[in-house]
Amino acid sequence: MSYDAAFAGMKVIDLSGGVAGPSCAMMLAQHGADVIKVETPHNGGDWSRILGRTYGDHSAFSIYGTLGKRSLALDLKTAEGKEILWRLVGGADVFMEGFRPGTIQKYGFGYDAVSAKEPGIIYYSISGFGQTGPLAARPAMEPVLQAFIGIVTENKGEQDQHPHRIAISLIDMFSGLLGFQAIATSLYVRREQEVKQGRFIELSLMHGGAMLSVIRMIANYMERGTTQRTSMPNGVFNTVDGQINITMVRPTDWRPFCEAIEQMQWLDDPRFSTHPARAANLDDLYLLLRPVLAAKTTGWLSERLTAKGIMNGRVNSYEEFLREEQVVATGIMSWLAQPGVPELVPMPNIPGLPALENGTKRAHAPSLGEHTRDVLAEHGYSATEIASLFDKKVVAGG
Numbered sequence: 001m002s003y004d005a006a007f008a009g010m011k012v013i014d015l016s017g018g019v020a021g022p023s024c025a026m027m028l029a030q031h032g033a034d035v036i037k038v039e040t041p042h043n044g045g046d047w048s049r050i051l052g053r054t055y056g057d058h059s060a061f062s063i064y065g066t067l068g069k070r071s072l073a074l075d076l077k078t079a080e081g082k083e084i085l086w087r088l089v090g091g092a093d094v095f096m097e098g099f100r101p102g103t104i105q106k107y108g109f110g111y112d113a114v115s116a117k118e119p120g121i122i123y124y125s126i127s128g129f130g131q132t133g134p135l136a137a138r139p140a141m142e143p144v145l146q147a148f149i150g151i152v153t154e155n156k157g158e159q160d161q162h163p164h165r166i167a168i169s170l171i172d173m174f175s176g177l178l179g180f181q182a183i184a185t186s187l188y189v190r191r192e193q194e195v196k197q198g199r200f201i202e203l204s205l206m207h208g209g210a211m212l213s214v215i216r217m218i219a220n221y222m223e224r225g226t227t228q229r230t231s232m233p234n235g236v237f238n239t240v241d242g243q244i245n246i247t248m249v250r251p252t253d254w255r256p257f258c259e260a261i262e263q264m265q266w267l268d269d270p271r272f273s274t275h276p277a278r279a280a281n282l283d284d285l286y287l288l289l290r291p292v293l294a295a296k297t298t299g300w301l302s303e304r305l306t307a308k309g310i311m312n313g314r315v316n317s318y319e320e321f322l323r324e325e326q327v328v329a330t331g332i333m334s335w336l337a338q339p340g341v342p343e344l345v346p347m348p349n350i351p352g353l354p355a356l357e358n359g360t361k362r363a364h365a366p367s368l369g370e371h372t373r374d375v376l377a378e379h380g381y382s383a384t385e386i387a388s389l390f391d392k393k394v395v396a397g398g
Contacts, residue, residue: 369397
């Protein structure tokens with residue numbers, strides 16, 4: 001066993017689609033598992049491949065979600081397709097599915113059936129609202145869950161005060177990590193067993209979103225919908241040449257903050273001189289503060305606030321972030337060439353693993369069905385049988 005490939009030798013069958021399930025399976029691939037991504041040969045494969053702008057068989061979503069996997073394009077609605085999947089199940093360590101509840105059972109690959117063939121298999125189901133309950137059958141994506149859980153309610157625009165979804169796939173990505181944690185710990189326990197015992201693991205995006213929001217959820221519930229405001233000015237403020245985020249936690253930050261922005265008179269102002277007073281007069285403080293900050297450059301403010309130990313950060317675009325000296329110095333990003341993509345793709349390296357390198361399996365996002373022939377051959381299909389399956393359109397790919 002190696003720290004660089006903890007799951008080497010393990011076979012994962014990934015039938016999930018979108019973001020949460022595929023990102024979980026991607027992490028298993030990055031840690032050395034042979035992840036076979038099974039996707040339909042019709043309608044573009046995994047629907048994450050057609051989200052937003054596309055580059056051949058890929059979108060930004062699928063480049064990340066398929067990294068390090070092998071792709072098998074397989075029609076599970078055919079008898080031959082089901083037989084192929086059963087062959088893949090043989091010797092598999094993990095089986096992952098992300099269909100609507102009840103769908104995988106109709107195909108004949110529910111947990112009872114799969115575990116009967118492979119008793120030691122770790123079977124993972126990811127869904128929107130869970131496998132049971134009145135909403136189980138409803139389709140759900142990130143924006144729906146953000147609204148349902150309460151995240152959207154808190155994210156109101158400063159100008160319109162209207163709830164907005166958070167643009168990044170917070171729930172999907174966090175749920176992917178939760179799934180990886182659950183599968184990884186299960187595999188760790190199973191390795192110690194003389195007789196390998198499998199298990200069924202369920203995760204919903206609803207559950208993942210609740211875990212993601214737990215601190216705000218508790219605070220908001222305990223305060224009956226009115227979360228306590230901090231008595232220190234925090235947030236994003238306009239500057240001469242952009243915007244800056246300022247974050248303060250302790251009351252002791254108040255004096256160095258005033259010193260940094262050269263507003264020492266606020267220390268003696270009875271509205272702001274004490275912690276309780278600032279809490280009661282926070283709106284007045286913001287009215288005075290905003291024009292002061294708007295008259296300074298981001299660099300001037302950042303330098304002085306940092307010198308006084310006040311947390312701050314320039315508000316960047318993603319492109320500006322990628323050009324930051326700190327990002328380059330820490331080596332957290334790799335730039336990867338991908339099939340069909342006209343330029344290098346920025347990709348964060350996986351913590352605890354070597355940096356991603358072009359030309360390696362870990363750094364490659366396969367096109368739809370790229371490994372169909374190889375996977376079939378590995379599972380006992382002859383060249384003639386494989387050709388027949390292609391002719392019948394049971395499988396597809398390169």
